[in-house]
Amino acid sequence: MNKKEYLDLYHQMVLIRRLEERAAELYQKGEIGGFLHLYIGQEAVSTGIVAARQPRDQVITAYRDHGLAINVGIPANEVMAELLGKATGISKGKGGSMHMADIDKNFYGGHAIVGAHLPIATGLALSNHMQKNDAVTIAMFGDGATNIGFFHEAINMAMTWKLPVLWVCENNRYGMGTSTERASAVSDIIQKACGYGMQAYDVDGMDVIAVKEMVTERLADIRGGSGPQFLEVCTYRFRGHSMGDPERYRSKSEVKKFIEKGPIDKFRKYLFKEKIATEDELDKIGAQVANEIEESVKFAQESPEPADEALFEHIYVEPVGGA
Amino acid sequence: MAVITMREAISQALWEEMERDEKVFIQGEEVGVWGGTYAVTKGFLDHFGAERVRDTPIAEAAIVGSAIGAAMGGMRPVAELMTINFAFAAMDHIVNEAAKMHYMFGGQFRLPMVIRTPGGGGRQLAATHSQTPDAIFAHFPGLKVVAPGTPADAKGLLKEAIRIDDPVLFIENATVYQQKGEVPDGDFTVPIGKSKVQREGQHVTVVAYSKMVPYSMQAADILAKEGIEIEIVDLRSLRPLDMDPVVASFKKTNRAVIAEEGWRSFGVGSEVAARIYEEAFDYVDAPIQRVAQKEVPLPYNARLEQLALPQVEDIVKAVREVLR
Numbered sequence: 084m085n086k087k088e089y090l091d092l093y094h095q096m097v098l099i100r101r102l103e104e105r106a107a108e109l110y111q112k113g114e115i116g117g118f119l120h121l122y123i124g125q126e127a128v129s130t131g132i133v134a135a136r137q138p139r140d141q142v143i144t145a146y147r148d149h150g151l152a153i154n155v156g157i158p159a160n161e162v163m164a165e166l167l168g169k170a171t172g173i174s175k176g177k178g179g180s181m182h183m184a185d186i187d188k189n190f191y192g193g194h195a196i197v198g199a200h201l202p203i204a205t206g207l208a209l210s211n212h213m214q215k216n217d218a219v220t221i222a223m224f225g226d227g228a229t230n231i232g233f234f235h236e237a238i239n240m241a242m243t244w245k246l247p248v249l250w251v252c253e254n255n256r257y258g259m260g261t262s263t264e265r266a267s268a269v270s271d272i273i274q275k276a277c278g279y280g281m282q283a284y285d286v287d288g289m290d291v292i293a294v295k296e297m298v299t300e301r302l303a304d305i306r307g308g309s310g311p312q313f314l315e316v317c318t319y320r321f322r323g324h325s326m327g328d329p330e331r332y333r334s335k336s337e338v339k340k341f342i343e344k345g346p347i348d349k350f351r352k353y354l355f356k357e358k359i360a361t362e363d364e365l366d367k368i369g370a371q372v373a374n375e376i377e378e379s380v381k382f383a384q385e386s387p388e389p390a391d392e393a394l395f396e397h398i399y400v401e402p403v404g405g406a
Numbered sequence: 407m408a409v410i411t412m413r414e415a416i417s418q419a420l421w422e423e424m425e426r427d428e429k430v431f432i433q434g435e436e437v438g439v440w441g442g443t444y445a446v447t448k449g450f451l452d453h454f455g456a457e458r459v460r461d462t463p464i465a466e467a468a469i470v471g472s473a474i475g476a477a478m479g480g481m482r483p484v485a486e487l488m489t490i491n492f493a494f495a496a497m498d499h500i501v502n503e504a505a506k507m508h509y510m511f512g513g514q515f516r517l518p519m520v521i522r523t524p525g526g527g528g529r530q531l532a533a534t535h536s537q538t539p540d541a542i543f544a545h546f547p548g549l550k551v552v553a554p555g556t557p558a559d560a561k562g563l564l565k566e567a568i569r570i571d572d573p574v575l576f577i578e579n580a581t582v583y584q585q586k587g588e589v590p591d592g593d594f595t596v597p598i599g600k601s602k603v604q605r606e607g608q609h610v611t612v613v614a615y616s617k618m619v620p621y622s623m624q625a626a627d628i629l630a631k632e633g634i635e636i637e638i639v640d641l642r643s644l645r646p647l648d649m650d651p652v653v654a655s656f657k658k659t660n661r662a663v664i665a666e667e668g669w670r671s672f673g674v675g676s677e678v679a680a681r682i683y684e685e686a687f688d689y690v691d692a693p694i695q696r697v698a699q700k701e702v703p704l705p706y707n708a709r710l711e712q713l714a715l716p717q718v719e720d721i722v723k724a725v726r727e728v729l730r
Contacts, residue, residue: 213431
């Protein structure tokens with residue numbers, strides 16, 4: 084990687100962080116509705132994954148999707164506008180926080196039913212296989228999703244058919260407020276992949292470079308014909324499951340311990356230690372991000388509401404009379 | 407015009423579409439080596455190969471979910487669920503994913519996919535394998551729900567379903583695979599969302615779909631001997647629901663019977679009757695009659711099962727009732 088690429092990763096991570104901090108404020112003010120699940124603390128995961136993929140590789144994730152949206156290159160304006168439900172949002176104000184996608188960037192969403200996107204990922208990989216291209220599907224999901232049937236059906240089919248998928252479990256230790264130990268018979272999640280005869284790996288999700296390197300290797304293997312592989316990324320969310328989480332299931336000291344090992348601070352230290360960037364340079368990026376975020380809030384606030392007619396648009400591709 | 411069975415019509419539609427477009431493929435339980443549990447895909451594996459005729463694990467969420475993903479990725483999958491009763495195991499993917507994918511992301515994704523599945527009772531398969539839950543699926547905007555009543559419509563509608571870019575649930579009826587009918591020669595499609603008058607008459611409008619179409623035809627023959635001419639309107643698709651031919655017929659006859667194989671409560675008949683009352687209240691000469699399944703889980707015993715299912719005679723009686 085050259086210096087520009089390192090700084091780009093830093094820029095993305097800080098952009099996700101600041102965008103979400105600002106979104107939390109707007110949520111408190113009532114400008115953002117519904118559910119808002121923040122990715123803060125997990126930025127290194129999606130940033131490392133997208134840095135490692137080829138643009139043709141599809142990514143698909145669950146409802147904690149703002150990070151991936153930024154990483155694939157959806158402008159902050161369109162992410163913020165979607166959060167505010169505006170016509171200029173990436174999903175035209177019809178999806179909201181949990182349903183962002185950009186087909187032109189091979190980002191297949193943003194899915195809000197736990198685990199339901201995993202069979203869809205199997206199908207995306209099947210389409211790659213059948214069209215004989217060498218794209219890989221990267222399916223991201225939380226630790227909680229490994230307890231639902233969809234997960235098992237999806238990885239069993241993908242493994243049986245040797246489809247090109249990288250399954251990435253973002254283990255942030257809690258499915259909502261229930262810890263892996265309390266929800267899963269096998270809390271060492273990698274064992275579940277081994278149960279299907281799948282090659283499985285793990286990586287420190289606080290280290291963006293480690294994630295990028297690991298994912299680069301996995302994608303090369305899969306492109307080389309290894310069949311599906313599984314990667315557990317150990318991470319932690321600094322905020323609640325969603326806004327309004329009383330957080331009775333974990334202690335303040337536990338959260339503090341992880342914040343001290345946070346991915347952005349860790350990457351800063353790395354960039355200084357390796358003499359890739361100076362404090363000045365990173366602060367400059369921070370200031371630039373602050374401007375981008377304020378611009379995105381202004382853009383979103385000033386954007387129009389979807390028109391009434393939009394209510395009936397996109398129910399079907401082929402319009403039909405009646406209902 | 408050739409006379410072929412419903413099974414042959416469906417099989418021909420699949421075969422011709424797979425020949426026409428290499429992006430079309432089939433997946434489901436026992437569609438390949440076995441040849442389909444109802445023999446609809448017999449011979450397909452040898453001709454098209456295992457890549458395009460894919461035997462799946464017994465995993466309905468994966469069958470439908472992966473079809474969604476394959477469609478999003480540019481293929482045109484036809485996923486087969488062995489029976490509609492197994493669709494409940496894929497309910498999330500049918501109603502929560504397939505039906506919403508185009509809308510929820512502002513029109514970005516297209517799902518050119520078909521879910522084929524037979525339903526219906528009458529084969530002593532007991533309560534879990536005999537249901538006609540069509541109305542449940544018709545409840546969800548975003549999904550198209552098709553249920554043909556004749557071989558010609560089965561062939562033309564299935565070809566259309568495969569060619570369009572919307573997700574279609576294509577509901578067959580397992581007890582009428584042997585039903586024969588005339589089917590046009592050559593390539594043809596039937597548009598989805600158009601009801602059709604299958605038999606003209608002036609006394610009573612009988613609204614039917616799927617298996618109740620041949621049943622209504624039989625009822626029409628019986629009633630014709632009494633001098634009663636019924637007009638049979640075949641819905642052909644439940645969503646979109648095309649009420650125009652129904653209302654036009656009702657304005658002529660002023661009386662209607664609606665026949666469906668599923669349960670009466672919250673059923674297709676409820677919806678169609680409500681719409682007739684909304685759109686043609688001034689033309690009502692008698693309360694609309696609904697013919698449907700009795701409100702019980704279907705029993706195994708053959709006599710009890712038939713007692714619960716709507717029969718030709720029930721349609722005949724209902725027609726006489728609205729004319730009373």
